[in-house]
Amino acid sequence: MLILSLNMKLMKTKTIVSILTFLLAISFVNGQELLDILDKEHKDTLRFTEATFKYSRITYGQSVQTRKSGTLDVSANIRFWNTPEERSQSFFVDRLNTRFALEYGISDRLLLGVGGSTFDERFDGFIKYKLIRQGVSSGSPVTVSLFQNASYFSDALPYSSPGRMSSNRLSFTSQILIAKKITSDFSLQIAPTFVHRGLVFNDNDPQNHFAIGFGGRYKLGGHVSLVSEYYYVANPIKSFDTYGPFSLGINWELSDVMLQFMLTNAVSMVEDAFITQTRNNFNFKNPNLNFGFNFTYTIHFKNKLKGKR
Amino acid sequence: MHKFILVIMLSFLSIQKDSGKIIARQGNVSFFSYTPVENIKAENNQVLSIVDLKNNKIAVSILMNAFVFEKALMREHFNESYIESDIYPKATFEGKIIDFDPSMKGVQTRMIKGDFSMHGSNKELEIKAKIEKQNDVFVITGSFEAVVEDYDIKIPPLLRGNIAKIINVDFKFEYEAYEN
Numbered sequence: 001m002l003i004l005s006l007n008m009k010l011m012k013t014k015t016i017v018s019i020l021t022f023l024l025a026i027s028f029v030n031g032q033e034l035l036d037i038l039d040k041e042h043k044d045t046l047r048f049t050e051a052t053f054k055y056s057r058i059t060y061g062q063s064v065q066t067r068k069s070g071t072l073d074v075s076a077n078i079r080f081w082n083t084p085e086e087r088s089q090s091f092f093v094d095r096l097n098t099r100f101a102l103e104y105g106i107s108d109r110l111l112l113g114v115g116g117s118t119f120d121e122r123f124d125g126f127i128k129y130k131l132i133r134q135g136v137s138s139g140s141p142v143t144v145s146l147f148q149n150a151s152y153f154s155d156a157l158p159y160s161s162p163g164r165m166s167s168n169r170l171s172f173t174s175q176i177l178i179a180k181k182i183t184s185d186f187s188l189q190i191a192p193t194f195v196h197r198g199l200v201f202n203d204n205d206p207q208n209h210f211a212i213g214f215g216g217r218y219k220l221g222g223h224v225s226l227v228s229e230y231y232y233v234a235n236p237i238k239s240f241d242t243y244g245p246f247s248l249g250i251n252w253e254l255s256d257v258m259l260q261f262m263l264t265n266a267v268s269m270v271e272d273a274f275i276t277q278t279r280n281n282f283n284f285k286n287p288n289l290n291f292g293f294n295f296t297y298t299i300h301f302k303n304k305l306k307g308k309r
Numbered sequence: 310m311h312k313f314i315l316v317i318m319l320s321f322l323s324i325q326k327d328s329g330k331i332i333a334r335q336g337n338v339s340f341f342s343y344t345p346v347e348n349i350k351a352e353n354n355q356v357l358s359i360v361d362l363k364n365n366k367i368a369v370s371i372l373m374n375a376f377v378f379e380k381a382l383m384r385e386h387f388n389e390s391y392i393e394s395d396i397y398p399k400a401t402f403e404g405k406i407i408d409f410d411p412s413m414k415g416v417q418t419r420m421i422k423g424d425f426s427m428h429g430s431n432k433e434l435e436i437k438a439k440i441e442k443q444n445d446v447f448v449i450t451g452s453f454e455a456v457v458e459d460y461d462i463k464i465p466p467l468l469r470g471n472i473a474k475i476i477n478v479d480f481k482f483e484y485e486a487y488e489n
Contacts, residue, residue, distance in 0.1 A: 034330075034368035035401055037487075038357045041334065042399075047374060051389045068381030136398075184395030222390035222463055253390070254467060256382060300380040305352060 047136040052143055052181045053189070055296065056103055056111060056128070058215040058229045059247040059262045060269055064145040064179040064189060066130045067105035070302025075101045077269050079119075081290040095119065099269040115269070122270045124151035134181060147175040151270045153199060168198045173271035175213070185219040193231070195272045202239035209276050210234040217251075225251045227260075231275050245274045246282040247292070260294035331447055331484035333358040338371055338480045340455070342473040349383060349472065351376040358482045360447070362411040367421060369402040369482075391462050392428055400427035402434070409440065416441045421451075430460045447484040452477060 053063035056073070067073060076098060083094040097119030104112050109130040116123045126149035134143040153169045172195070179189035191213035200207050215229040230246045249262030265282040266274040267290060280288035336356035342349040353376045358369040373394040378384045388394040404423015421436045438451035455476045457464070464472055 034359050034361060034366060035370060035403055037330075037332075037359055038368055038370040038401075041332075041357050042370060042372065047372075047398075049395075050374065051385055054389075068385075071381055136395075184393065222393075223465055253386070254465075255386070255471060256380075298382055300382070302381075303379045304377050304381060304384070305350060305379050 046139055048133040048139070049136055049143070049181045052134065052179045052187045053215075053217050053227075054225060054251050054253060055258055055260065055294075056113070057260075057294070058189065058217065058227050059249040059260060059292065059294075060245065060264060060266050060274055061191070061213055061215065061229050061231065061271070062126075062128065062145075062147050062175060062177060063215065064130065064143045064177045066109055066111040066128055066145065067103065067298075069105050069107045070300060071105045072299045072301060073101075073103040073296050074299065075103070075294060075296035077101065077292070077294040079264070079267055079269070079290045079292045081267070081288075084285075097267055097269070117269055120153075120268050120270070120273060121155040122151045122153050122268065122273060124149055124270045126150075126271075134179075142178050142180045145177040145179075147173075147177055149173045149271050151272055171198045171272035172196045173275070175271070179215075187217045189213070189215040191215070193271075193275060195276055197272055197276060202237075205237045205239050206235050209236070211275050213275075223253045227251055227262075233276060237276060241279065242276065243278050243281045245278040249292070256298050258294070258296040258298070260292075260296075262292040262294075264290050264292050266290070329361060329363045330487040331360050331362065332487035333449075333482035333484045336369070336480065336482040338478065340376075340476050340478045342476050344471060344473050346470045349378070351378045351383075351387070353377070356480070356482070358449075358484070359487060360406070360449075360484060365406045365409040365411075367402070367404055367406055367423070369480075371400040373398060373400060391464070397428050400425070402426070404434075406438070406440070411442075411447075414442055425455075427455075428460045428462055432459050445486065448482070449484070450479075450481045452479045454478070 053065045055063065056065050056067060057063055079097045080093045081095055097117055099115050099117040101113055101115030106112060111128045114125045126147065128145055128147045130143065130145045132140045132142065132144040134140055149172065151171050153171065174194045175191050177189060177191045179187055181187045193211040193213055195209040195211060197207055211231050211233040213229065213231045217225050217227045219225045227249045228247060231244050233244060236242045243265060245264065245266035247262045247264035247266065249260055252259045265280045265288055266278050268274045282288065334357060335354055336358050337354050338356045339352040353371060355375045356369065356371050358367065360367045373392045374388050376384065376387060378387065402423055402425045404421055407420045407422060409419050410417065417440050419438060419440055421438050423434060425432050425434045434453060436451055436453045438449050441448045455478055457472065457474055457476060
């Protein structure tokens with residue numbers, strides 16, 4: 001005010017006034033915007049999106065997600081379905097397939113897992129590595145993970161069956177999982193897949209399959225999300241009818257427990273089997289529709305606060 | 310007359326050069342939630358704070374996803390389900406240190422009054438803080454209580470026993486001169 005009144009006294013031109021107001025404005029901005037200065041300081045740190053999916057599987061298939069280092073997931077995955085017989089005695093549980101699995105995060109990017117299924121008697125092991133992480137506002141636009149599994153088909157086969165030798169009972173699945181967290185609520189995934197089957201019962205059937213998987217997650221609330229997934233096989237088995245596995249499910253998290261409920265036509269929970277050998281279509285006729293349930297308990301072996309100081 | 314204008318301009322410029330501000334780039338903020346079911350503890354060592362010594366104004370900016378928890382899952386749930394750090398990445402505080410004398414050496418205890426904004430909600434806070442000056446280094450330490458309900462954070466009924474209604478927050482900032 002003093003400056004302005006002095007200025008008036010001097011009766012000088014408008015230019016001086018405008019210069020002074022400009023300078024005043026600079027000093028005003030300079031003094032006011034402390035938070036803006038801090039915002040500029042923040043910008044240097046590159047951040048990555050978390051939780052594109054909430055678990056290493058969307059429903060039955062793999063997601064880009066690996067687990068944090070030092071966490072062990074103990075899970076029981078169960079599928080129930082009815083046989084087509086009319087005089088079924090049980091409600092939805094004529095047959096069931098259970099897969100018990102252990103998955104351990106070696107690092108934040110590397111996940112190892114082993115599992116065994118009861119119904120189709122497959123034992124499987126896998127390794128998944130998160131290659132590229134999606135950045136927040138800058139950095140990579142997508143998350144990319146590489147997945148490789150091996151599964152051993154241990155079911156007894158007839159004496160004359162060509163697959164009795166154990167050397168070709170191993171199947172392999174390789175996937176490139178590409179996912180994007182589009183908004184905080186919505187994630188999409190696309191997964192080019194290569195399957196090598198160990199046992200081929202008919203000479204007309206291909207041993208190697210190419211498939212592509214699609215998956216999505218929509219967050220309904222803080223702890224609940226809607227998930228769905230589908231696989232398309234480019235060169236399916238010819239000797240019997242197969243269908244692309246489809247699922248629609250709900251993920252529900254309660255502190256250390258993760259519950260996944262789903263409706264699906266995939267009986268198996270091992271990649272090579274559900275991608276190439278799903279024999280039912282997705283509809284409400286028995287035995288096509290399965291009710292699936294994954295229960296996962298997470299144990300933390302590392303206290304992240306320790307050793308931080 | 311022209312000299313007069315020149316003097317004014319120079320004085321403004323000199324103010325700009327000497328920022329008169331101090332900044333803490335590795336400030337520490339930790340919080341604790343004690344319940345009979347479980348104790349939750351988290352720590353963030355990358356908190357930014359700045360103080361303007363001319364008008365005693367203070368600002369703090371906290372990146373929510375930089376909090377480290379004992380369990381990795383807690384961190385994910387904190388960011389995904391409670392704080393929603395995708396939508397609200399930062400918590401900020403903007404206020405004034407009442408009766409703060411930057412030239413005073415040693416320890417002074419002062420009230421800091423201002424607005425704390427987290428998860429899209431604003432809350433006026435009055436925090437008692439200890440300010441220590443050694444040479445040109447200022448250290449501000451203190452603690453306050455945050456009521457979960459004030460910040461519109463939804464906790465599902467099943468987990469209500471796991472998270473305290475009032476969270477204790479501790480902070481420590483070490484400031485150095487800020488040059489822009």
